[in-house]
Amino acid sequence: MTDQALSELLRDRGQRVTSQRLVINRFLHEHDGHLTAEQVLAGVADALPGTALPTVYATLELFEDLGVVRRVQTGGGTMVFDPRTDPHHHLTCRRCGAVEDVEAPVELAGVLRRARRTGFEAEHAEVVVSGLCRECAANA
Known part of the structure; x- marks a missing residue:
C-alpha cells in the first residue's frame, strides 16, 4: 500500500497520519513476508x-x-504480520516458526454461507496448516 493510499485510509477512518505509521507501512511492504513486531x-x-x-x-x-x-x-506460537491481504492460506512450521503462503485453492464460500445462515458475521476466513517445514522434517 502506498503512503498516499494509507494516508487516505487513515483519514477516512478518523485516524491520524503519522511518520511512524507511514514508515512501518513502507517497511512491511518492502519486506514482503511474515514479520514479527520485533522484526x-x-x-x-x-x-x-x-x-x-x-x-x-x-x-x-x-x-x-x-x-x-x-x-x-x-x-510455534509466534505472531507474525502479513502485508498480503488477498485470499491465501499459510503453512506454519511448529519447530522453527517459518510461515509460507499457499494460494487459496480451498473453497471456503460454503463455510462462509453456512456461518451467515447461523447469524455469524464472518469477516475473514483462512486455512492455517501447522506441521514441520522441509528443513525441520529432514532434521527430525
Missing part, C-alpha cells in the same frame, strides 16, 4: 529512533483493523 521494530529503528515495541504493536493492530495486514499465528 518490524528492528527494521525501522534507523528511520524511527526511540520507537518502542508497544508503538509497533499498536500500529500493527491498527493496520489489521484497517485491513492493511493480516495477523497469523505460527505453528
Whole structure:
C-alpha cells in the first residue's frame, strides 16, 4: 500500500497520519513476508529512533483493523504480520516458526454461507496448516 493510499485510509477512518505509521507501512511492504513486531521494530529503528515495541504493536493492530495486514499465528506460537491481504492460506512450521503462503485453492464460500445462515458475521476466513517445514522434517 502506498503512503498516499494509507494516508487516505487513515483519514477516512478518523485516524491520524503519522511518520511512524507511514514508515512501518513502507517497511512491511518492502519486506514482503511474515514479520514479527520485533522484526518490524528492528527494521525501522534507523528511520524511527526511540520507537518502542508497544508503538509497533499498536500500529500493527491498527493496520489489521484497517485491513492493511493480516495477523497469523505460527505453528510455534509466534505472531507474525502479513502485508498480503488477498485470499491465501499459510503453512506454519511448529519447530522453527517459518510461515509460507499457499494460494487459496480451498473453497471456503460454503463455510462462509453456512456461518451467515447461523447469524455469524464472518469477516475473514483462512486455512492455517501447522506441521514441520522441509528443513525441520529432514532434521527430525
